[in-house]
Amino acid sequence: MYSCFTCNHKKLGKWPTNDKEKSFVDEIGIIDPASPEYDIHLSRADDGTITYNTPLGKYIFENIFKFDIRPTREIWQATQLHELTDKLMALIPKLPKEEVEQFLELAKELHELNKYLFELNE
DSSP states (O other): OOOOHHHHHHHTTOOOSSOTTOOEETTEEOOOTTSTTHHHHEEEOTTSOEEEOSHHHHHIIIIISOTTTSOHHHHHHHHHHHHHHHHHHTTGGGSOHHHHHHHHHHHHHHHHHHHHHHHTTO
16 A cells, blocks of 8 residues: 555554455454545544544554544644635635735634644654
8 A cells, every 4th residue: 555654654564464465354454545445444524533433444543543643633624724725815806905914814824833733744
């Protein structure tokens, strides 16, 4: 399974079989996030929190990626805010000056939040 260096490192030594094509046995192992089967085991709540739906999903959640202690919700929310910010930027020429100033202040705070989250190399 392809993944970033950090996530690949987390999987190191946790592959449950000697067969590189078989990534799980019963309730222990890893599911390829690009496969349709992944969504059976793990999902994202409306607030961005990653949750598990099956025993294998729980294993991945708790033992492989430790989603319960990582700021996945905050990163997802920051990404959503960033996308909304881009959409709002297109509207700036149509906004009154006061609203533009409020928007720019909010964009500045969002930038600082993203900087904080992603400088932690999460």
